[in-house]
Structure formats: C-alpha cells, structure tokens
Amino acid sequence: MEKIGFIGIGKLGLDCAEVMAEKHEVRGYDVAPRVSDTVKVCDIAELVSESDWIFIAVPTPHSEGYDGSVPSSHMEPRDFGHDAVIDAINKVNQYANGVSKKVVLISTVLPGTTRRKFITLLDPVHQFLYNPYLIAMGSVKWDMANPEMVIIGTEDGSLTGVAGELIDLYKTIMNNDPRYEVGTWDECESIKIFYNTFISAKVGLVNMIQDFALRIGHINVDVVTNALARSTMRIMGPKYMTAGMGDAGACHPRDNIALRWLAKEYDIGYDLFDTVMHAREIQAKNLALFLVDQARANNLPVVIHGKAYKPDVEYCIGSYSTLVGFYVKEAGMPVVYVDPLADDPAEVVDTVDGPAVFLWAHNRKITYEYTGDQKDTQPYCLIAAGSIIVDPWRKLTSSEGITVIHYGNTRD
Ligand SMILES: NC(=O)c1ccc[n+]([C@@H]2O[C@H](COP(=O)([O-])OP(=O)(O)OC[C@H]3O[C@@H](n4cnc5c(N)ncnc54)[C@H](O)[C@@H]3O)[C@@H](O)[C@H]2O)c1
Numbered sequence: 001m002e003k004i005g006f007i008g009i010g011k012l013g014l015d016c017a018e019v020m021a022e023k024h025e026v027r028g029y030d031v032a033p034r035v036s037d038t039v040k041v042c043d044i045a046e047l048v049s050e051s052d053w054i055f056i057a058v059p060t061p062h063s064e065g066y067d068g069s070v071p072s073s074h075m076e077p078r079d080f081g082h083d084a085v086i087d088a089i090n091k092v093n094q095y096a097n098g099v100s101k102k103v104v105l106i107s108t109v110l111p112g113t114t115r116r117k118f119i120t121l122l123d124p125v126h127q128f129l130y131n132p133y134l135i136a137m138g139s140v141k142w143d144m145a146n147p148e149m150v151i152i153g154t155e156d157g158s159l160t161g162v163a164g165e166l167i168d169l170y171k172t173i174m175n176n177d178p179r180y181e182v183g184t185w186d187e188c189e190s191i192k193i194f195y196n197t198f199i200s201a202k203v204g205l206v207n208m209i210q211d212f213a214l215r216i217g218h219i220n221v222d223v224v225t226n227a228l229a230r231s232t233m234r235i236m237g238p239k240y241m242t243a244g245m246g247d248a249g250a251c252h253p254r255d256n257i258a259l260r261w262l263a264k265e266y267d268i269g270y271d272l273f274d275t276v277m278h279a280r281e282i283q284a285k286n287l288a289l290f291l292v293d294q295a296r297a298n299n300l301p302v303v304i305h306g307k308a309y310k311p312d313v314e315y316c317i318g319s320y321s322t323l324v325g326f327y328v329k330e331a332g333m334p335v336v337y338v339d340p341l342a343d344d345p346a347e348v349v350d351t352v353d354g355p356a357v358f359l360w361a362h363n364r365k366i367t368y369e370y371t372g373d374q375k376d377t378q379p380y381c382l383i384a385a386g387s388i389i390v391d392p393w394r395k396l397t398s399s400e401g402i403t404v405i406h407y408g409n410t411r412d
Contacts, residue, residue: 006028280320301356
C-alpha cells in the first residue's frame with residue numbers, strides 16, 4: 001500500500017484520489033472545504049509529510065471569457081494561469097523538510113511550461129513527473145481506471161526509476177491494460193493538449209459537413225460521417241464522428257484558445273487553433289439562426305434543452321448550448337434553458353408552459369456510449385403539443401403533436 005497525497009481535490013482530483021484510495025492510503029488537501037468518505041482530507045503540512053507520492057491537481061485557469069461558452073476567437077490569445085501550481089510546488093518544498101518526495105503534476109499546461117516555469121522552483125531533492133490525464137467530466141472514475149493511455153513525462157524522456165514506479169502504482173488501480181507513453185515533459189504536455197485539439201478539429205470537421213448538408217440538400221450528414229468513420233485505413237477511429245453540438249467543456253475549447261497564444265508566442269506563422277475555434281463559433285451561429293428561423297416562422301419561443309456542456313453533469317463552463325444561446329439572442333430572440341442540473345441558473349426555467357422550439361442539446365447515449373450501454377436523455381420538462389424539437393443528433397422521432405427536425409439531414 002502506497003502513501004499518496006493529492007493537492008487540489010476538485011472536479012478531477014477528488015474522484016481520482018478516491019479511485020486511488022480503493023487500494024492505497026490517500027490524503028487530500030484543498031484551499032476550499034472538501035469532504036470524502038475514503039480520502040483523508042487534511043492540512044498541507046500533514047499531507048506533505050505523510051505522503052511519499054504527491055499528485056498536484058490544482059486549476060490552471062484561463063482568464064474570464066476564455067472558456068468557449070461565449071465567442072472568444074476575436075480576443076487576444078493568452079496562456080493559462082499558473083499561480084496554483086506554483087503555490088503547490090512551494091508548499092511541497094516548505095513542508096517536505098528536505099525529505100525526497102515523488103511529485104506528479106496532473107494539471108494541464110501548454111508545451112514547455114514545466115521546464116520553463118516549474119522545475120526551477122522545485123527543490124532538487126524531489127523527483128518530478130508530468131502526468132496529465134485524459135479524463136472527462138461525468139465519467140472521471142471510469143476514465144481513471146480505463147484510460148486509453150497513461151502519459152508520463154520525465155526530464156529527458158527516458159523511463160526513469162520513478163516513472164517505472166508510477167507505472168507500477170497505476171497497475172494497481174487499472175481495470176484495463178493501457179498503453180504507457182513515456183516522453184519528455186514537453187512531449188507529454190504536447191500529447192495531452194494536442195489530443196484535445198485533435199478532438200476539437202474532428203468535431204469541427206463533422207459539423208462542417210452538417211453545415212454543407214443544410215445548404216446543399218439531399219444529404220444526411222450521418223451517411224457521410226458514418227462512411228468516413230468506418231474508413232479506419234486512413235482517417236482513424238469512429239469516436240467524435242457524429243455531427244451534433246460542438247466540442248465543449250472545461251478543457252477542449254480553452255486548450256485551443258490557449259494554443260492560439262502558443263502559436264503566436266513561437267511565431268508558427270499560422271493559427272490553426274483560431275480556425276478551429278472560429279469554425280466552432282460559426283457552426284453554433286448557424287444552428288442558432290436555424291432555431292430563430294423556426295421560431296419566427298411558427299411564432300414560438302426558443303428553449304435550449306440542456307445548458308450544462310453535456311448530460312449528467314452540472315458544469316456550464318465551456319458549454320456549446322450557451323454559445324448557441326448567445327447567437328440566438330444576438331439575432332434578437334430571447335432564449336431560455338431547461339436543465340435540472342445546470343450550475344449556472346441564468347435564464348434557466350423549470351417548466352415551459354406552451355409549445356416552443358426546443359434545441360435537443362443533450363444526448364446521453366451518444367455522449368457516454370463508450371462506457372457501455374446507456375439510456376436516452378429523458379425530457380427535462382413537459383414538451384407541449386405544437387412544439388418543434390430541433391435534434392442535432394438525429395435520433396428522436398416525431399410523435400403526436402410534436403415535430404422533430406433532424407438538423408443535418410436534408411435528404412427528404
Ligand atoms: N476536470 C477534468 O475533467 C480535467 C481533465 C483533465 C485535466 N484537467 C486539469 O486538471 C486541473 C484541475 O482541474 P479540475 O477540473 O479538477 O479543476 P477544479 O477547479 O475543479 O479543481 C481544482 C481544485 O484545486 C483547488 N485549489 C486551487 N488552488 C489551490 C492551491 N493553491 N492549493 C490547493 N488547492 C487549490 C480548488 O479549490 C479546487 O478544488 C486543471 O489543470 C485541468 O485543466 C481537468
């Protein structure tokens with residue numbers, strides 16, 4: 001049994017610490033009050049002195065307005081904030097009393113940051129690994145024990161002793177048999193963040209096909225994307241190959257937004273990330289204008305069904321629903337949301353009294369299908385007869401008094 005400490009037990013850190021606590025002695029420290037049945041929440045002095053491994057999962061936030069929930073591709077690119085990571089490193093130095101610790105940074109940072117900003121601060125008595133997670137909200141514990149790969153960064157990219165020890169530690173908690181990818185800190189920062197931007201680009205491409213389907217006609221976007229998804233010789237696997245809502249959440253949009261800064265900083269000469277983010281915004285605008293057209297033609301209000309960035313979670317950060325809502329309002333039409341979980345109550349209503357144009361933003365079957373069989377999203381409120389549901393996932397069927405429009409299918 002290993003002695004493990006987590007500095008930062010928020011959305012990512014707490015669940016990960018609890019998975020580790022099924023097999024190990026785990027402590028957690030956070031600047032905000034936190035509770036857990038299995039992780040011992042303690043002060044920083046105890047955490048550092050009693051733990052051999054110290055995982056850092058503190059935030060690396062972007063500035064206000066840079067999360068992707070409102071347009072930002074026109075704004076000055078910026079790096080993430082590193083104050084919390086620097087604070088955590090300083091606290092490890094302060095409370096370790098010269099005893100060597102195995103320090104593992106999980107927080108997402110841009111390539112080059114660890115070497116430039118963090119290593120110089122850490123007391124050389126400690127051993128350091130950069131180990132970002134490919135974890136999504138709503139399935140943190142499952143993702144932690146079933147990762148596609150574990151990314152471990154060392155100074156020179158070799159499998160050092162402590163990197164091998166970390167692999168042995170992970171083997172005690174894994175349900176699958178993941179790849180272990182070992183590289184330099186900088187390579188591992190790159191693996192993490194370019195993994196995310198590949199997903200954003202992929203979603204941007206399939207949603208682009210959806211835009212063309214609407215303009216050209218006689219095209220069901222699914223026929224096109226399913227054929228591409230099955231083209232594993234050249235194009236890769238089928239995930240994120242269903243056109244629908246845009247890429248969203250606390251990580252992907254902001255990673256792209258931050259990479260815009262990196263592209264400028266290193267004078268790459270072009271900004272692919274800006275293009276991906278700009279496309280995402282225009283795709284949201286196109287969907288918003290489609291809703292507005294439906295609403296005006298039928299004299300109905302617009303309701304977005306699902307405000308959080310995906311089903312089953314409360315987080316509205318980086319939400320594509322609110323980005324669509326932004327453009328609905330920009331077109332001069334009010335918008336409300338229904339979502340029993342949403343952590344941002346602005347414009348959220350519990351019930352919708354009459355018929356409306358609903359955007360079916362959430363589809364939990366599609367979002368979580370990789371974790372096993374999933375139930376469909378159930379209505380969050382009564383959908384009155386006379387309503388129109390715009391389904392960007394093309395799964396619902398029309399019923400008595402309710403018309404479903406499959407956004408992206410213009411075949412018939
Ligand atoms: N949430 C995810 O799914 C996810 C996935 C992969 C990577 N990440 C990355 O992991 C990091 C943490 O993300 P999160 O979603 O858990 O953020 P979060 O804000 O939910 O949690 C961070 C926690 O750290 C605490 N904290 C802040 N400053 C601190 C300090 N100086 N000392 C101790 N605790 C401090 C906060 O109170 C909070 O509880 C970020 O870099 C994020 O990009 C998150």
